[in-house]
Amino acid sequence: MITARVWRERRQRYLNEAARCKGCGRIHFPPRQVCDACRGSDFEAVRLAETGKVLSWSIIRVPPPAFAQEAPYAVAVLEMDDGARMMAQVADVAPEEMRTGMRVRLEFRKIRQYGRTGIIAYGHKAVPVA
Amino acid sequence: MRDVAVIGVGMLRFGELWEKSLRDLCVEASLAAIRDAGVERIDSLVVGCMASGLFTEQEHLSNLLADSLGMGPVPATRVECACASGGVALRSGLMEVASGMSEIVLVVGAEKMTDVSGEACTATLATAADQEYEAFCGATFPGLSAMIARAYMEKFGATSAQLAAVAVKNHANGALNPLAQYQSKITVEEVLKSIMVADPLHVLDCSPVSDGAAACILCPLERAAKLSRKAPVRISGVGFATDSIALYRRPELTRLPAIELSAQRAFKMAGRKPSDIQVAELHDAFTIMEICALEEVGIVERGQGAQAAPAGRTALNGPIPVNTSGGLKSKGHPVGATGVAQAHEIVLQLRGEAGPRQVKGARIGLTQNMGGTGGSSVVHIFEA
Structure with missing residues (x-):
């Protein structure tokens, strides 16, 4: 793992940068070069909505090595209030408290550490909205 | 396009096959299919494999297989499409025969998953x-x-x-x-x-981690009866x-x-x-x-x-x-x-x-x- 891989995603992971298609208005996260709804390629950068809801979820009990210390943890498909979809861990929640339709807010958190180099990647985790 | 038939199939029992390498798996399934069809030669081979690099640190599997089968000069192609690698390899072999580019094609699907730890296997599968x-x-x-x-x-x-x-x-x-x-x-x-x-x-609810390989032989339907005693499919x-x-x-x-x-x-x-x-x-x-x-x-x-x-x-x-x-x-x-x-x-x-x-x-x-x-x-x- 080299630093460039984490660094090049910094705008979406650190600044919540999404892309709105100027052709059809759809908001994509992460930003894309081609809109899969209208095949347009003209986008403007927008800030991703920070609140949304859980569409479906699971509790990961058999994790990959980078997440071994965290299991069990929740991951979810989220639909943000601007219509963008994303996948994120849901933090600060017990497995038995997870619900489909649950309201969540994005927070900037440490996501993982990469291999022997120990590079720390940050990004979004969702937390329940009280 | 020509009609295409399967005239031979081969497979070894899937499982945790500690004594067999990826090369062994590919060769055994291939030889079983060649024997089943009763053909003397193949004109081309296609091998489907998702992640031999991550699972066994071996890429260029197509070449490895052609060499290991002693079929050296034949063209050999590797197809990767995650867990659909085998099915997409079959489609590629089918297209070779249907188009007239090749007469007898060996299609192999293979994966050796138990040479890495369970955690590494989980991480490798997640690359799909x-x-x-x-x-x-x-x-x-x-x-x-x-x-x-x-x-x-x-x-x-x-x-x-x-x-x-x-x-x-x-x-x-x-x-x-x-x-x-x-x-x-x-x-x-x-x-x-x-x-x-x-x-x-x-x-x-989940399929297991397995080692294994399977193979089949394809040829034009019109030549199937001449090339093999097996009923063509x-x-x-x-x-x-x-x-x-x-x-x-x-x-x-x-x-x-x-x-x-x-x-x-x-x-x-x-x-x-x-x-x-x-x-x-x-x-x-x-x-x-x-x-x-x-x-x-x-x-x-x-x-x-x-x-x-x-x-x-x-x-x-x-x-x-x-x-x-x-x-x-x-x-x-x-x-x-x-x-x-x-x-x-x-x-x-x-x-x-x-x-x-x-x-x-x-x-x-x-x-x-x-x-x-x-x-x-x-x-x-x-x-x-």
């Missing part, structure tokens, strides 16, 4: 998902399928016991297959009591389709549109419809996937998939037997081998060589092989 935006946040391959399962259960009121019935059926079939990794029956209670991997999927249709690699981008989480489209394309090419199919191998990497595939292929109505196994509709003696081999669940799922192993089972069924799990009088069969969480799907239709 969107690495930067799904695997990045800790989603695993079973976890993604679990999210489909949850969405499906909440929409249609399906239960964990209904999902478990798929595993129970496939283990009952696998118990009759001498090449299956697990040749033992299980019960719904055992599935429900097994440990949770990714809620709501238990470990017995014609591949009458093939369909291949893709969808978003990331699950979260799908408008409807309970749908797998790539499966539907790949099936429709195969049915159109073959001039057949779902009700013509007499035996099917579907990609049951997880129990929920057989349920979804039944609906997408059109074998059962939408929302009815979870009721099929408990009602016996897809049982060996039911109206449409599904995964007579034991499926990925019981036969094993060496990911790159699976698509070719599915073809192996359907060819045996259509030749009447499936022994105690033979579907009486089966003349038309179907295979459906999926890559990722529905990102790729390839369907083949076979006719005796």
